[in-house]
Amino acid sequence: VKEVKLLKTWSSLFGLRPVWVLKLKCIEYESIDEDLSSKSALLLQLNPIYKKIPVLVHNGKPISESVVILEYINQTWTQNPIMPQHSLEKARQQFWAKFNDEKLLPSIWSVFTKEGKEREEAMEELVENLKLAEEELQGKRFFRGDKIGVADLAFGWLANLMSVFEQVIGFKVIDGRFLLLSSWIQHFLEIPTIKDNWPSHHKLILKYQALYENFHPLK
Template sequence: MVEEVKLFNTWSSPFGLRIVWALKLKGIQYESVEEDLTNKSPLLLQYNPVYKKVPVLVHNGLPVVESCIILEYIDETWKQNPLLPEDPHKRAAARFWAKFGDDKVISSLWAILTKEGKEREEASVQAIENLKFLEEELKGKRFFGGERIGFLDIAMGWLVNLVPVTEEILGFEVIDKEVFPNLSGWMLEFSGVPAIKENLPPHDKLVAEFRAYLATAPDN
């Protein structure tokens, strides 16, 4: 039986990008369905009626939603090039840090970009504290997953395209190479892997989209 694999996504979504990378690393053929988030398709709303968001993976007609859950589904369904470690404690740790990234790191970096004055300063302090945890987690490792890309690398991979965008818009470094040598090295290493590099959104296009969003967004 020919498997049907569809990914409902939008080109700029850092969460959708996780799924693209995972499918590419596993060598899974899929159909990409580009969504306009200002005019969501009936199929997207049908497949994800609770959150009404991308990404949505549809495998043989059955939808899976939420990017980290989709990553685990992909890893359990297609066994080649495993993403999560075999060791239960290491698996739990990877899930923990992925959740930390989504709950803490993204929000603190987003606050630097969208706030001003004292609020931006406070967000910068919080972001640095959060990034220090990741810096320590990478100590002595090539990737978060060890010597090869794993679940946590993909979950934290948004750093390699959104941090440079943030730095260009703000005009200063968010991840200083001297303060965060491990994290900076990981970003270079990760973004240089062909499956990652070939599927990164265009930097200039992302900068333009973020600038447009910030120009029209209500005060935060």
């Protein structure tokens, strides 16, 4: 029986983060895919407060929230670290991971779900958030520097899911205004562990097309 288990869904960008870091650190684990429309008793037992994935189980003890899981894995298995040792740089990584989850992701979701003036306002906010991320990449290959770190893993959805969103909503978001982000996406996608563990692009398109049609029914 493997000492490490990961509860996730096939398409969750939050569930991808621990997959990437477990693979980067060559840690064997058991993957348990959840159906969030009918949450398992195991998930509710392991994460009774939020009732969400991902949940990492290590020697029977559950850890939830994706960035918390990343930091736990990094501290428990020290090979191929994803956090710098310097406290200030570590705090910077944590800041940008939090920025992604609390500012950037909600703004792209608003663009995806809203219409009319609300969408225009959401698009303005999204562009401003992307500009801030672009500035942070000045002079760097990754958000961490020369190697990927927690912030890169948090932003990782941009490298694949943004193209899905763009295809579904019908217009480009990462364009010529964001050359550093575009370069970061290419560098991130070149990492074999990242490239080899994406969900099916076709299945993602089908999923988000159906979601989009729910938010924007034909009148």
